[in-house]
Amino acid sequence: MLRHKLTGLAAGATLTLAALVFTVPARAQAPSGEPIKIGLSMSLTGPLAANGKMALLGAKIWEEEVNAKGGLLGRPVKLINYDDQSNPSTVPGIYTKLLDVDRVDLVVSGYATNMVAPAMPVVMQKGKTFISLFALDVNAEFKYDKYFSMLPTGQDTRPSFTTGFFEVAAAQNPKPTTVALTAEDAEFSRNACEGARENIKKFGLKTVYDKTFPPGTTDFSPIIRALQAANADLVVVCSYPLSSVGIVLAANELGLKPKMLGGAMVGLQATVFKDKLKSKLNGIVNYETWVPSEKMMAPAAAFFKAYQERAKAEGVDPLGYYLGGWGYAYLQVLGNAIAGAKSIDDDKLADYLRANEFKTIMGNVRFGKNGEWTTSGMMQVQYHGLTDAANLETWRGMSYQTVLTPSEYKTGDVIYPYEKAK
DSSP states (O other): OOTTOOOSOOHHHHHHHHHHHTSOOTTOOOOOSSOEEEEEEEOOSSTTHHHHHHHHHHHHHHHHHHHHTTOBTTBOEEEEEEEOTTOGGGHHHHHHHHHHTSOOSEEEEEESHHHHGGGHHHHHHHTOOEEEESOSSTHHHHOOTTEEEESOOOSSTTTHHHHHHHHHHHTSSSOOOEEEEEEESSHHHHHHHHHHHHHHHHTTOEEEEEEEEOTTOOOOHHHHHHHHHHTOSEEEEEEOHHHHHHHHHHHHHHTOOOSEEEEEETTTTSHHHHHHHGGGGTTOEEEESOOOOHHHHGGGHHHHHHHHHHHHHHTSOSSOTTTHHHHHHHHHHHHHHHHHHTOOOHHHHHHHHHHOEEEETTEEEEBOGGGOBSSOOOEEEEEOSOOTTOOHHHHHSSTTEEEEESGGGOOSOOOSSGGGGO
């Protein structure tokens, strides 16, 4: 079942049910005893902080609401987190401290592929069930049977970030024939561009440029000029937030004009970066995991209301659309597993996670091989019609973005070629 699919409920009824999730029962018994301690790292400083901070606020809202409703197994829950500084080298030490010094009962991951992969050897050695947040195909190498991914790639993990991009391109007449790839030399972007190469082969296209650039790159002009020289019909970019912003700025400044541009650019989903780029986003076709359409918002409306009321004071993304809801949802899955298994034993939790479907504010989740989702929910959207007067109210809705794929969530057609949307 697709994670967004709502069956048998009208939108109004769904909103009512979603609101109940956030309503404290009048006679909820206060939890007592030792808390169930859940440990995690999270990027609160460094280049991943904009996304990490909204994920942590989502997690905190889950913690507060669970405790207000009586906790889990009659015990309060307590999150213990440390800042990984967006630096993978800090992660093993954080999880060692959580497990050996803080003696947490359970662990979940921080945000992003680059932060999840270095935690894996530690959690595997300790035999801990591990739910990750937005980690692309991390378990392909480890094949750890207690790993579960909160990223809606489905079983076709690496290609999923660009499959919709190539589907849209293949539907054009005449069809584009050549592709240029540029990827940040980091685990996520390498994985995503490996998936793009699979899609290039699948769709019968020709690669005319395929190079990586180092993390921390600040001058993207040479990369854009090389892409211009390659003169590909399609330019696919696989990158983390600061690089994504730098590439968009340089592409606009130097006039890069392929027929399609985008693919797997992390960061463009966050309000802070949309607000920086504004009209420079026009024409880009890029992945998304969730958008505030009426259908998708229905089960999550009460959460986002709570999140947005607290966002300013917390100094985080004011909308929380990219990671706020997912920060709540991955702990919602863990909480539901604890309640369902009636245990915090890692083996029992892993068995329950493998055997059951989970309803979350972000949609329904069922885990399959390697702990990945059984069904993909990845989307491709195109930004359009933006001016430099765009503001928070613009980003709150759907007026500036069209869902192109998958077909069941499509809201319009691509503006093609890229230059026509500029």
